[in-house]
Amino acid sequence: MTSIKQFQVTFDCADPERVARFWCEVLGYVVPPAPEGFDTWEAYKRSLPPGEPLSGFVCSDPTGVGPRMYFQRVPEGKAVKNRVHLDVRVGTGLVGEERLAALESECARLLPLGAVRGQLLLADDENESCLNMQDIEGNEFCLD
Known part of the structure; x- marks a missing residue:
């Protein structure tokens, strides 16, 4: 049986660069260098045909431990609740x-990065607050 060593998380979105840069700030991830032959991502984007966005x-995680995250442009907007979501582990080991x-x-x-606050779920007999x-x-x- 094959053992999977790595995986990536893929997001469908309208603006891949904007969403990727948001998650870089959330997770402390980094954007890889621009493609070969380009000094910056802006230079690369200028090389694309007019009206053709990224x-x-x-x-990716600069330590190489966390999964790579890929953001792909899709034509449709988000319509329903995610079936999969990330838990950003900021309260591990903490209670009350x-x-x-x-x-x-x-x-x-x-x-201030553009995140939107949702509902605070308080601890119960089985789960800690998130x-x-x-x-x-x-x-x-x-936020977990």
Whole structure:
């Protein structure tokens, strides 16, 4: 049986570069260098035919530990809730007020980037507190 060592997370979106750069800020990821022969991504974009925007954009974990993230342009907008979402683990090991403070602090950092705050789900008998959020194109994710 083959053992899978790596995977990437792919997002459908309207503006791949914008969404990728948002997630770089959220996760501390980086944008790879521009394609060979171009000093910058702006120079590469200027080389594309008029009216043809980037069809995809990538960001990756600079440590190589986290998954590569690929953002691909699709013509349709988001219509329903995500079937898969990311949990951004900012409260791991924390409970009670300390966990809530960590979630709120990260939420406050992400709001100026264009994130949208959702519902705070308080701890119960089975789960710790988490905070539902949306990225700049409405994709759901959780601060966990």
